[in-house]
Amino acid sequence: xxxxxxxxxxxxxxxxxxxxxxxxxxxxxxxxxxxxxxxxxxxxxxxxxxxxxxxxxxxxxxxxxxxxxxxxxxxxxxxxxxxxxxxxxxxxxxxxxxxxxxxxxxxxxxxxxxxxxxxxxxxxxxxxxxxxxxxxxxxxxxxxxxxxxxxxxxxxxxxxxxxxxxxxxxxxxxxxxxxxxxxxxxxx
Numbered sequence: 001x002x003x004x005x006x007x008x009x010x011x012x013x014x015x016x017x018x019x020x021x022x023x024x025x026x027x028x029x030x031x032x033x034x035x036x037x038x039x040x041x042x043x044x045x046x047x048x049x050x051x052x053x054x055x056x057x058x059x060x061x062x063x064x065x066x067x068x069x070x071x072x073x074x075x076x077x078x079x080x081x082x083x084x085x086x087x088x089x090x091x092x093x094x095x096x097x098x099x100x101x102x103x104x105x106x107x108x109x110x111x112x113x114x115x116x117x118x119x120x121x122x123x124x125x126x127x128x129x130x131x132x133x134x135x136x137x138x139x140x141x142x143x144x145x146x147x148x149x150x151x152x153x154x155x156x157x158x159x160x161x162x163x164x165x166x167x168x169x170x171x172x173x174x175x176x177x178x179x180x181x182x183x184x185x186x187x188x
Contacts, residue, residue, distance in 0.1 A: 014088050017096040017160045020167045024158075025083060025100075033071055040064045045161065045168040053154055053176040063172075077107035086155075094162035101177075105151045153177035 020043070027039050041064065048060040058066060086099040112121065118134075119127035159171040 013090050013094070013096055013162075017098065017167055018085075018088055020160065021085070021088070021098050021158065024169070033068055036071065037064060037068055040067060042166075043169055045163060045170040048169060049171050051171075051173040053174045076109075079105040079107050081105075091159075096160045096167075098158045098160065100156045100158070101153070102156065103151050103153045106148070108150060149176070149178065 024043060027036065027043075041060075044060045044063065046060060048058075048063060050058040050060075050063040052058065081102070081104045083100060083102045086101055088096060088098050090096050115121040118131045120131050154174050154176055156172065156174045158169050160167045161170045162168075163170075
């Protein structure tokens with residue numbers, strides 16, 4: 001194979017993955033649970049490794065279950081959601097890497113309005129007990145969870161591999177973008 005054919009093949013793989021990744025990014029906003037589950041089953045490789053921003057690692061079945069469960073959660077209104085593909089490059093024959101930056105601004109609820117709705121505005125102990133019982137029955141978060149930063153800035157890397165003549169996601173890693181953390185005290 002000469003260099004012209006190599007360049008055409010390289011370009012075609014990147015184009016195919018660019019199109020598949022664009023569909024994947026828009027499908028993640030889908031609310032049709034059955035179609036979404038079927039789509040994820042087809043697009044995720046059976047040996048998928050999905051590393052979330054928390055550092056938690058999910059396999060295909062767990063990642064799909066997590067995505068489906070998130071569809072039923074109440075949604076905070078989004079003021080803006082910007083995705084930017086930073087790079088798409090072919091790593092080797094049949095393997096393409098997509099790097100993306102995403103910045104999402106959520107509408108922040110008015111804490112005073114929330115306190116009024118819960119009856120806890122004036123600090124009444126009875127109202128606090130009632131609110132605590134309601135929260136215990138329907139927790140908004142589970143152990144190991146916290147509210148996302150606002151804005152939530154992430155970098156995501158997806159590795160796509162050609163399997164059985166289809167492009168599949170074999171690895172995803174999301175990292176929250178924020179201040180760099182230094183261990184220990186810096187020397188001056």
